[in-house]
Amino acid sequence: MRPVLAVVGPTASGKTRLAIGLARALGGEIVSADAMQIYRGMEIGTAAPTPEERAAAPHHLVRCVSPDTVFSAGDYQQRARKCVSEIQARGAVALVAGGAGLYVRALLDGLFEGPPRDPAVRRRLRGEAEALGNAALMARLREVDPEYAATLSSENDLIRIVRALEVFEVTGTPFSRLHALHRERRDPVPALQLGISPPREALYNRINLRVDAMIAAGWVDEVRTLMDRGMEPHLERIKALGYREIAACLRGEQSLADAVEAVKMHHRRYAKRQLSWFRADKRVVWLDSSPDADPQGQALDLWREFSRP
Numbered sequence: 001m002r003p004v005l006a007v008v009g010p011t012a013s014g015k016t017r018l019a020i021g022l023a024r025a026l027g028g029e030i031v032s033a034d035a036m037q038i039y040r041g042m043e044i045g046t047a048a049p050t051p052e053e054r055a056a057a058p059h060h061l062v063r064c065v066s067p068d069t070v071f072s073a074g075d076y077q078q079r080a081r082k083c084v085s086e087i088q089a090r091g092a093v094a095l096v097a098g099g100a101g102l103y104v105r106a107l108l109d110g111l112f113e114g115p116p117r118d119p120a121v122r123r124r125l126r127g128e129a130e131a132l133g134n135a136a137l138m139a140r141l142r143e144v145d146p147e148y149a150a151t152l153s154s155e156n157d158l159i160r161i162v163r164a165l166e167v168f169e170v171t172g173t174p175f176s177r178l179h180a181l182h183r184e185r186r187d188p189v190p191a192l193q194l195g196i197s198p199p200r201e202a203l204y205n206r207i208n209l210r211v212d213a214m215i216a217a218g219w220v221d222e223v224r225t226l227m228d229r230g231m232e233p234h235l236e237r238i239k240a241l242g243y244r245e246i247a248a249c250l251r252g253e254q255s256l257a258d259a260v261e262a263v264k265m266h267h268r269r270y271a272k273r274q275l276s277w278f279r280a281d282k283r284v285v286w287l288d289s290s291p292d293a294d295p296q297g298q299a300l301d302l303w304r305e306f307s308r309p
Contacts (some may be wrong), residue, residue, distance in 0.1 A: 033098025
């Protein structure tokens with residue numbers, strides 16, 4: 001597979017605009033790496049590319065899955081890699097643009113999912129957590145797989161604790177060891193990853209303005225339509241940012257003004273987590289995002305150097 005050009009960064013940083021400019025300059029097509037823009041009927045609240053933006057450059061994996069469909073990072077990896085192969089077969093440059101770090105990693109590095117799940121073991125471990133507390137399971141994990149346990153932020157990360165213990169019980173091999181073997185055997189996609197992020201104050205201001213624009217564009221009606229279609233439980237499952245607050249407003253549980261402020265706060269926190277994720281990946285080359293900078297010019301120069309035979 002030929003190299004791909006990835007544009008990554010936090011929400012509201014200008015990824016879509018930059019990716020479209022690069023696609024037009026390079027004759028490329030864009031594969032979205034956004035975990036929410038993939039769902040239909042959620043265009044406003046996920047800031048999905050507008051019809052005008054999609055007309056400016058071909059977009060893939062946008063508005064193609066119903067919210068009531070279970071769609072995993074593994075599903076994304078399969079579909080995104082297929083898109084990249086088809087784009088390159090047409091002689092075009094494949095651009096990846098998005099802020100879902102796990103999706104970017106799944107596409108470029110491959111995703112480690114481990115052995116098949118064992119429902120019986122999982123139920124028993126969850127029962128033990130309820131009876132003995134999360135700390136007891138965390139202590140057990142530290143005994144059998146201290147390397148993986150050290151990567152968890154706290155004993156409250158029960159999903160990962162249970163999964164690691166489940167894998168150890170089923171295979172007899174620590175989860176961290178299986179993950180290391182996967183890294184040795186993986187088939188990575190060659191890529192130039194470019195990061196874009198304005199200074200924090202400017203980024204947070206963009207986020208606030210974007211949320212206001214979403215409300216003005218009819219986000220409340222979008223959420224109402226989804227609720228009328230019985231989609232509210234699925235919005236909870238996929239953790240669609242901001243939809244919970246708007247739904248609570250529609251149920252009369254809080255005012256619209258309070259919902260909007262909460263949405264802005266959650267988006268700012270999400271942007272901070274995204275930045276932490278991408279800055280931890282030392283392969284990402286960060287573009288100059290100061291007001292007088294030319295990120296597209298920088299990106300084109302870096303890509304031409306990177307893709308030179």
